[in-house]
Amino acid sequence: MSPKTSNQIAISMLYVIASTIVVILAALLGYIIISGLPAISWHFLTSPARAFTSGGGVGIQLFNSFYLLILTMLISFPIALGAGIYLNEYAKQNWVTALVRSAIEILSSLPSVVVGLFGFLIFVVQFGFGFSILSGAFALTFFNLPLLTRSIEEALAAVPDAQREGGLALGLSKWETVLHIIVPAALPAILTGVILSAGRIFGEAAALIFTAGQSAPALNFTDWNPFNMASPLNPMRPAETLAVHIWKINSEGIMPDAKAISSGASAVLVISVLGFNLLARFVGHRLFKRLTAG
Amino acid sequence: MNNKLQKQLLKRSKAAKLERLGKTVSFLALMLITVTVFAIIIFVASKGLSTFFSNHVNVIDFLTGKDWNPNVTNSKGQPEVGVLPMISGSFVVTVLSAILATPFAIGTAIFMTEISPHRGAKILQPVIELLVGIPSVVYGFIGLTVVVPAVRSIFGGSGFGILAGTFVLFVMILPTVTSMSVDALRSVPRYYREAALALGATQWQTIYKVVLRAATPGMLTAIVFGMARAFGEALAVQMVIGNAALLPHSLVSPASTLTSVLTTGIGNTVMGSLQNNALWSLALVLLVMSLIFNLVIRLIGRKGAMSK
Amino acid sequence: MLINPSSPHSDDGWLERHIVDPSLKSQQPIVLETKQLRVFYGDNEAIHEGDLKFPEHQISALIGPSGSGKSTYLRSLNRMNDGVARVTGEILYRGVDVNRPEIDVYEMRRRIGMVFQRPNPFSKSIYDNITFALKRRGITDKKVLDETVETSLRQAAIWDEVKDKLNKSALALSGGQQQRLCIARAIAVKPDILLLDEPASALDPVSTGKLEETLLKLKKDYTIIIVTHNMQQAARISDFTAFFNMGRALEFDETSQIFTSPKVQLTNNYVAGDFG
Numbered sequence: 049m050s051p052k053t054s055n056q057i058a059i060s061m062l063y064v065i066a067s068t069i070v071v072i073l074a075a076l077l078g079y080i081i082i083s084g085l086p087a088i089s090w091h092f093l094t095s096p097a098r099a100f101t102s103g104g105g106v107g108i109q110l111f112n113s114f115y116l117l118i119l120t121m122l123i124s125f126p127i128a129l130g131a132g133i134y135l136n137e138y139a140k141q142n143w144v145t146a147l148v149r150s151a152i153e154i155l156s157s158l159p160s161v162v163v164g165l166f167g168f169l170i171f172v173v174q175f176g177f178g179f180s181i182l183s184g185a186f187a188l189t190f191f192n193l194p195l196l197t198r199s200i201e202e203a204l205a206a207v208p209d210a211q212r213e214g215g216l217a218l219g220l221s222k223w224e225t226v227l228h229i230i231v232p233a234a235l236p237a238i239l240t241g242v243i244l245s246a247g248r249i250f251g252e253a254a255a256l257i258f259t260a261g262q263s264a265p266a267l268n269f270t271d272w273n274p275f276n277m278a279s280p281l282n283p284m285r286p287a288e289t290l291a292v293h294i295w296k297i298n299s300e301g302i303m304p305d306a307k308a309i310s311s312g313a314s315a316v317l318v319i320s321v322l323g324f325n326l327l328a329r330f331v332g333h334r335l336f337k338r339l340t341a342g
Numbered sequence: 343m344n345n346k347l348q349k350q351l352l353k354r355s356k357a358a359k360l361e362r363l364g365k366t367v368s369f370l371a372l373m374l375i376t377v378t379v380f381a382i383i384i385f386v387a388s389k390g391l392s393t394f395f396s397n398h399v400n401v402i403d404f405l406t407g408k409d410w411n412p413n414v415t416n417s418k419g420q421p422e423v424g425v426l427p428m429i430s431g432s433f434v435v436t437v438l439s440a441i442l443a444t445p446f447a448i449g450t451a452i453f454m455t456e457i458s459p460h461r462g463a464k465i466l467q468p469v470i471e472l473l474v475g476i477p478s479v480v481y482g483f484i485g486l487t488v489v490v491p492a493v494r495s496i497f498g499g500s501g502f503g504i505l506a507g508t509f510v511l512f513v514m515i516l517p518t519v520t521s522m523s524v525d526a527l528r529s530v531p532r533y534y535r536e537a538a539l540a541l542g543a544t545q546w547q548t549i550y551k552v553v554l555r556a557a558t559p560g561m562l563t564a565i566v567f568g569m570a571r572a573f574g575e576a577l578a579v580q581m582v583i584g585n586a587a588l589l590p591h592s593l594v595s596p597a598s599t600l601t602s603v604l605t606t607g608i609g610n611t612v613m614g615s616l617q618n619n620a621l622w623s624l625a626l627v628l629l630v631m632s633l634i635f636n637l638v639i640r641l642i643g644r645k646g647a648m649s650k
Numbered sequence: 651m652l653i654n655p656s657s658p659h660s661d662d663g664w665l666e667r668h669i670v671d672p673s674l675k676s677q678q679p680i681v682l683e684t685k686q687l688r689v690f691y692g693d694n695e696a697i698h699e700g701d702l703k704f705p706e707h708q709i710s711a712l713i714g715p716s717g718s719g720k721s722t723y724l725r726s727l728n729r730m731n732d733g734v735a736r737v738t739g740e741i742l743y744r745g746v747d748v749n750r751p752e753i754d755v756y757e758m759r760r761r762i763g764m765v766f767q768r769p770n771p772f773s774k775s776i777y778d779n780i781t782f783a784l785k786r787r788g789i790t791d792k793k794v795l796d797e798t799v800e801t802s803l804r805q806a807a808i809w810d811e812v813k814d815k816l817n818k819s820a821l822a823l824s825g826g827q828q829q830r831l832c833i834a835r836a837i838a839v840k841p842d843i844l845l846l847d848e849p850a851s852a853l854d855p856v857s858t859g860k861l862e863e864t865l866l867k868l869k870k871d872y873t874i875i876i877v878t879h880n881m882q883q884a885a886r887i888s889d890f891t892a893f894f895n896m897g898r899a900l901e902f903d904e905t906s907q908i909f910t911s912p913k914v915q916l917t918n919n920y921v922a923g924d925f926g
């Protein structure tokens with residue numbers, strides 16, 4: 049075969065492969081949306097699940113997913129910001145830094161079920177938090193920290209050193225400069241990272257089944273006192289999320305409409321993640337424009 | 343000497359105090375993460391090892407035993423906690439899905455960087471990003487409703503098993519491996535290509551003989567990374583593999599992985615019991631494997647850096 | 651580009667090195683002085699002879715071929731090189747050695763400010779660029795801040811151009827305006843000395859002219875030390891000029907002397923445009 053023919057064949061093959069990937073995504077999305085959309089209604093999104101009969105919704109699970117997401121971010125963002133700042137602004141190139149970086153890398157590649165088991169051991173059992181939003185939020189924090197730290201570090205690294213010198217030359221400390229000049233300048237990239245990791249948290253289930261639990265007790269949406277057991281804000285109540293719900297009903301669900309509910313829930317989950325994705329692009333773009341334009 | 347000035351310059355300013363404070367606080371945040379990682383390793387190891395130290399299960403029997411039945415004691419008076427079925431299940435789905443994903447991932451990456459960078463950036467990049475973002479339970483659910491029935495109708499049986507697991511994992515790791523391969527290909531300097539093309543090589547010869555060769559360490563890293571993900575993936579696999587703790591004897595019979603046994607089992611055992619400890623030993627195996635994958639990635643990186 | 655200092659010296663009266671004490675030539679007291687200053691990047695010695703004295707309310711220019719150590723020298727003066735380079739010797743600021751670890755560098759840098767080669771305004775509004783450091787120092791009185799913004803921008807000769815868009819992003823300004831904004835930002839904290847490292851090198855001729863005017867006006871309030879690769883610029887605006895070559899200050903004298911009758915042959919070659 050002449051080099052020219054094999055060139056032709058190879059390039060055609062590459063076209064086929066690349067198209068396959070696009071087809072796979074299209075099929076996945078199509079399937080999820082087409083099979084899920086019919087199940088989605090206002091009732092579905094707002095009413096509680098039913099264990100044995102059909103007609104249940106995912107209202108509580110949806111709320112739990114968002115509440116858990118917010119709580120996780122509240123805990124993990126300050127830590128990741130601090131760690132990202134230290135790594136990018138202060139860390140010297142020595143063995144301690146190398147060790148810390150390895151540790152973060154290890155954490156990011158740990159199976160999430162292992163992270164969940166650790167959270168179970170420490171928060172659910174040792175600290176006595178039980179299956180609760182709080183235990184789940186801590187487990188998700190571990191799951192979230194490495195990637196968020198890395199994206200913050202990268203965002204800071206992309207800000208030119210000239211900005212740092214500008215602050216230092218005014219007699220400001222490096223810390224003030226970083227906090228008030230570098231972080232704001234890196235904000236679009238940081239926010240993009242935060243939103244993308246929010247999508248990951250939103251869809252995570254393995255780290256939650258033994259921490260936030262697999263049940264969604266009824267909530268009283270008129271009671272916003274976080275100390276009451278039925279309050280949606282109570283962080284000590286067990287909280288099955290949307291992702292966990294999908295897994296749960298497919299593993300042991302006995303309601304007759306399990307498949308329709310999973311389809312609907314999957315569609316909600318995927319649409320949310322798509323939303324996070326689009327939001328990340330939009331925010332990054334908009335904020336960048338606002339910061340640089342006149 | 344200017345004494346007043348000297349005094350002013352020697353006094354610790356607010357900025358100096360803030361600097362001290364900020365540096366300490368951010369260091370503590372970093373340390374918190376680091377300490378957590380060590381805590382995870384230590385806790386999982388101590389729980390996982392108690393099977394051998396408190397329950398006196400023989401490590402070799404554990405790793406090579408073919409029967410997983412923690413509630414039953416065998417003829418030697420030892421509980422039946424052989425994890426070979428799960429370990430082999432995990433390895434088989436991991437290796438098979440990686441073998442399946444590699445040509446697709448690398449092919450797509452080549453397409454995106456070498457053949458059609460414009461379409462690569464405009465269409466494939468977002469496609470890959472979206473695929474990365476789909477939660478694993480959704481992959482599991484689709485596996486359950488599409489892949490399993492398809493396997494059932496083609497090969498008979500229940501449809502649950504290694505093949506369904508492999509297929510789900512293949513789609514799951516595909517985007518990760520692809521985007522990392524893209525990075526590897528992009529890091530190959532332009533003049534490599536230009537030099538080869540100038541010598542009269544066809545585009546494919548250039549890609550095959552020059553670009554791919556230069557990007558090999560990066561792409562190996564991508565594949566190992568994908569394998570690490572596949573090995574550690576829990577729910578999606580658990581939903582389609584059938585969860586029978588048997589040595590896999592065919593691709594379409596129910597089997598299990600370390601993660602699937604863990605997720606189904608840990609809620610049904612009592613903390614501190616042998617049954618529970620044995621599950622922690624599975625977690626420890628997972629952890630060790632994850633460390634090994636990490637190490638391999640590092641070794642590839644080091645080798646790649648050396649050969650450059 | 652560099653000249654070799656060991657090239658054969660002629661006997662026609664050239665000096666090896668010629669550093670004058672400005673207090674002998676002008677009435678102004680010395681505000682900044684370096685003694686036995688040496689700067690190392692790792693094992694690399696970038697400055698090994700740089701004993702100079704700078705008189706108050708004068709503009710001193712540092713000239714010399716690129717790589718001769720001008721920036722290194724300048725950045726050592728307010729310790730911007732901390733953590734980058736090792737600096738030994740004394741830096742006497744009004745008699746106080748500020749090159750000691752116990753010195754509070756932040757307080758020192760407030761008094762010895764710096765403007766860089768590339769304009770580096772913060773991605774904030776013009777107003778916030780000026781007031782940022784003041785606010786960090788606890789000055790929150792709106793009236794004081796407004797006043798400082800106006801005086802600093804006026805002193806930096808950019809007030810008229812920006813007074814109607816103080817709340818617009820500083821990044822929307824032109825390069826020349828950005829650089830003058832950076833000068834305004836530096837003088838807003840009321841420094842004593844202003845260090846400038848090739849502040850005009852990224853600017854067009856018109857902006858450069860404006861910048862030079864600005865510096866000449868600032869001279870009555872600030873002591874200015876400016877690195878420039880532009881000899882006409884040094885000749886136009888400075889009172890004293892130092893010539894650097896290969897990590898050494900070879901000649902330091904009144905600018906008119908340097909440009910009309912230098913005492914060191916390398917200076918002569920350089921100002922005559924033979925290299926650089």
Ligand SMILES: Nc1ncnc2c1ncn2[C@@H]1O[C@H](COP(=O)(O)OP(=O)(O)O)[C@@H](O)[C@H]1O
Binds near residue numbers: 723734
């Ligand atoms: N950050 C740095 N690290 C290492 N070497 C440097 C650094 N900055 C400058 N140098 C070296 O110090 C010498 C003087 O550089 P510089 O002070 O920038 O000269 P100039 O400003 O006169 O052009 C040069 O040889 C340069 O390579």
Ligand SMILES: [Mg+2]
Binds near residue numbers: 720
């Ligand atoms: Mg320079």
